[in-house]
Amino acid sequence: MASVAELYYYPVKSCRAVSLNEVTVDSFGFENDRRFMFVRGNGRFLSQRQEPRLATIKATITTTGRRIDRLRLESSLVENALEIRPRFDGETIDVSVWEDRVRGVDQGVEAAEWLRGILRTDSVHNRLVAVPDKDYRRDVELPKSFPSVPHSQLSFTDAGPLLLLSEKSLEDLNRRLEERTGETVPMSRFRPNIVVAGCDEPYEEDTWLLIQIGAVPFMSYRKATRCKMTGVDQESGEVDKIGPLEILREYRAPRGPGKAEFGQLLVPLTTGGTVSVGDPVKVLDRKKTT
Incomplete structure (x- = not known):
């Protein structure tokens, strides 16, 4: 079998x-699967199709019960790891995955600055977003x-x-x-x-x-x-x-x-x-x- x-x-x-x-x-699907993603300044999702360096990023989450308390990102391409307390409520921005337009919670400038080192770009318009706790639906x-x-x-x-x-x-x-x-x-x-x-x-x-x-x-x-x-x-x-x-x-x-x-x-x-x-x-x- x-x-x-x-x-x-x-x-x-x-x-x-x-x-x-x-x-x-x-x-x-699986708990905590793809709850975060990187997006460009226009909200369009970033993937290894355009940025294969994303494959080097290891993500570790810390939870209390079913709640994500901390997110840690590290990569062989940069010396410093990023560790944040993610937000799942508050102000959201428009983001898209293929043709689906939804809302995501921006995780702030620190995450955007860290991503610059991975992508080797001067842009801080790329952002890390999270699936919001409320007002999110993608069938x-x-x-x-x-x-x-x-x-x-x-x-x-x-x-x-x-x-x-x-x-x-x-x-x-x-x-x-x-x-x-x-x-x-x-x-x-x-x-x-x-x-x-x-x-x-x-x-x-x-x-x-x-x-x-x-x-x-x-x-x-x-x-x-x-x-x-x-x-x-x-x-x-x-x-x-x-x-x-x-x-x-x-x-x-x-x-x-x-x-x-x-x-x-x-x-x-x-x-x-x-x-x-x-x-x-x-x-x-x-x-x-x-």
């Missing part, structure tokens, strides 16, 4: 992953044929509350990549929340519709579309000459060369439960093939 091999969350959008042994599921865009999940929404993530990927699928991609380049890539390139071991076949997760992990049910509603961030080393921020995206486009792009797919987007059907490494992944229903 398939089981959970690894769990990750990303406190700051497009920064380094944090490994977990256990995590609480909330209306955004999950589910296919019309799927039932609605009213409690579920998106934080600052790109497209889905959670991303699941199997070890077997990565093995298949790496076999193809090694044949072409002599190299392989780690799972971190694809920034999953849930890594599954024990699948019988590569891409078996593509067939799952309803699954249960621990006591938490999830609906798998579409494949994840991949971008050039898969070519960014998640430790150094360096960019591959030939990355996994080029290989994926050859055999995982049924909707066209710009739509390579790898991994599954999940929406939790209940909140408040926990998911742990080692939990079995029970397949409750599979997608109908046509």
Whole structure:
């Protein structure tokens, strides 16, 4: 039977992953996932697509109960770490993630100054923002044929509350990549929340519709579309000459060369439960093939 091999969350959008042994599921997916992001002066989100150096930023949060008390950011590119007491209320600014316009709480000049050293720019218009406690709503865009999940929404993530990927699928991609380049890539390139071991076949997760992990049910509603961030080393921020995206486009792009797919987007059907490494992944229903 398939089981959970690894769990990750990303406190700051497009920064380094944090490994977990256990995590609480909330209306955004995993608790504290992508609650912060960097934006340009116009409010547009910053990501490794434009600024691969963001991959060098390690974020650590300190909580009391379910409340984030401190956020610490550090990077090999600068000597000093940033440590702030984040704000989740008060004045907000307009920010955007792709076509979604929402509000974010500006975390101040100190964070903006620290980011200058990472991006090596004189601009202080780039800011760090947080998902506000109130007056924030960003709905999950589910296919019309799927039932609605009213409690579920998106934080600052790109497209889905959670991303699941199997070890077997990565093995298949790496076999193809090694044949072409002599190299392989780690799972971190694809920034999953849930890594599954024990699948019988590569891409078996593509067939799952309803699954249960621990006591938490999830609906798998579409494949994840991949971008050039898969070519960014998640430790150094360096960019591959030939990355996994080029290989994926050859055999995982049924909707066209710009739509390579790898991994599954999940929406939790209940909140408040926990998911742990080692939990079995029970397949409750599979997608109908046509």
